[in-house]
Amino acid sequence: MPCFVPFSNRNLDISFFVFRPVGLFSDELIEALKYFSFCCEDHGCTYSSVFKSIHGNLVIWYGAWLKRSNEKKKQLTATLISALANISNLAVLMDYGFFESYAGESKDGHPAAKFSSGDTISMCSMLPCSDDLSDLSYAxxxxxxxCFLKxxxxxxxVCFRCHDRPRVACLHVWKSLHSCYAWFLSSNYRKTLSPFLDHLYVDIKYDVFRVVYVSSDDTLNLRVFPPSPTLANGEAVKRGGESGV
Structure with a gap:
């Protein structure tokens, strides 16, 4: 089964955790995040996935959760950060947060973005000029x-808004890496789209990722952690600066 990112926040909360691997530990980090996904199921995580930057050094963990109140989301975030202390020797946690999906489009008419291991995903994150997200979200x-049909x-x-800080993000699922590159090389982005967005944000980050794991994958490699640790223990993970999501 593929992983899903819903087009609305009606039934699920979604979260992203962005890591920068320490040294050459990206493979170990990915294995650790697979185990993290397994543990998160006990806390109401219905779908999860790991994205690895194709050209950069970022790794993103994505999770979709059963709906809960804002207070319970804060409690869950604290629990997850505590658990991630177990991998602080493998990566620096650059950014994290809960987001709400507010719009989406798909070519097959499905009300969610679907992707599986091996798929290509592009993501961009924009920091608005003010704390008001409405103008940038609408743009x-x-x-x-x-543009989607073209x-x-x-x-x-999919378009997202962050709950924890003013930020808007977009995610696209591509049929191939070649398709992704072909669109951005051939599209007249600077001339046709930049004027609608440039005056609304102060910072934009963009990257292309390969999906390296989804929670429905049959094989779960638990080399990094033994089966005993729970998400309830651990100290706060080392946190760096802002990231691309």
Whole structure:
């Protein structure tokens, strides 16, 4: 089964944790995050996945959770950060947070973005000029609605708003890495789309990722951790600066 990112926040909360591997430990980090996904199921995580940057050095853990109150989301975040202390020797936690999906499109009409291990995902994150997300959120929605059907090789796109800090993010699932590159090399982005967005954000980060794991994968390699640790223990993980999501 594939992993899903919903187009609305009606039934699920979604979270992203962004890591920068320490040294050459990206493979060990990915194995550790697989085990982290396994543990998160006991806390209401219904779908999870790991993305690895193709050209950079970021690794992202994505989780979709059963809906809960804002207070319980804060408690869950604290629990997850505590658990991630177990991998502080493998990576620096650059950023994290809960997001809400507020818009999405798919070529197959499904109300969620679907992806599996091996798929290509592009993501961008924008920091607005003010604490008010409405203008930037609307602009990203308008760009998605006006461009999606013209984007060859894309299967789905989603827009997010962050609960924890002013930030807007977008995710696209591509049929191949070639399709992703072809679109960005051939599209007239700077001339047609930049004028709608440039005056609304002060910082933008962009990256292309390979999906290296989804929670429905049959094989779970537990080399990094023994089966005994729980998500309830651990100290706060080392945190770095802001990241691309």
């Amino acid at each position: 990203c929605l308008a760009v998605l609605k006006s 984007m060859e090789g894309v299967s789905a796109g």
